[in-house]
Amino acid sequence: MTDAAPQRYDVIIVGAGVAGARLLQHLLASAWRTRAILVIERDPEGRGDHLLAFWTDRRSDLDPLIEHRWTALRVVSPAGDATTCALTEPRYVATRRARVTAPVEQANLRRLTGEVAEIVDGVDSAAVRVGDRWYHGAWVFDARPAAAGPATVRLVQRFTGWIVESAALRLDPAVATLFDFRTAQRGGVGFMYVLPLAPGRALVEHVFTGPVGAEAPPAEPLLATYLAEQLGLAVDERRIVARERGSSLLSDARQPRRGGRRICNIGKRGGRLKASSGYALTRIEADSAAIVRSLTTHGHPFGRPRERRIFRLLDAVFLWVLAREPGRAPAIYGAMMRRPAVMLRFLDERPRLRELLGLLLILPTWVFLRALWRWTWARRVAGDAGP
16 A cells, blocks of 8 residues: 555554564454554564474464474483473474564555554544654554563573584484573573474574573573584584574563553563463464454454463462572473473463363472462562462
């Protein structure tokens, strides 16, 4: 569409990352596909790309995007003891961010590049200002970075990954190593994450979770050491063909899903990042589908399922343990991997009650009960009564 197009839209999506792109795809697959839609993106040229791994136990619109699948998960203790668990359901799979956010074109869809200066709520519409121009939408979906709300516990998860190719790389293509703790643990929780992508090709990623503002151990030297000592790859035997890097804030801060009468928060801003793991894609996907169902059925986007507070509470307590007793992380993750399917469903907030109780019982109960008491006391002192 040209700049002469009207400045009033049925839907304005602020942000064309994963959350904005998936909501747009769901809108275009619904009765709303003929409505006037505006997508505002800050920098199309700056779109990053990295692997997005997730688990699924049902068919979804993401299935055509899946590039990799693994049928077993592996965890390795700091001492080198490895546990591998077969996985049938849910499946552990991956795609690339660039595939998820690939732009689409349609006659009623307009794309605009610019920095959103402000969003103003209204009774019948909300207004979005880009530069000195205003754009009005019956509904505005805001996927800008989440505001930092009050939190009792706050950690940063940083990841640095290399996609490595080597004829000497010998990995089981069916096994994804979720946690290999044979790396530096100082100042937080560190582990290596290894995904075989093809014969002689793998993503090897260093993940570190620690306090906000704390200095993280240097990831690239740790990756080089891991390749040499644990995967047996000398420098002249390997080639780094791509790099990826990023970070996520993990906290017990509550992100409001509603930004106003006509504003709906989505993605991380809408609390779709799973605080205890840093995963978001399946939660974004479910949220996008629920928003479109609500628009179609009720005429507004707020008829989404209510969040179950028990999962926010469990996330908060888990983060408290990681923040205060990071040395326990390898044993905790190792225990959870004894029931991998249940662990994945828990992280996706869809376990059966019996499964949830069974998972909690194999963990060091007294550690989490003590963390619950201390976290609750800290919240009370801070004047916040709920998770």
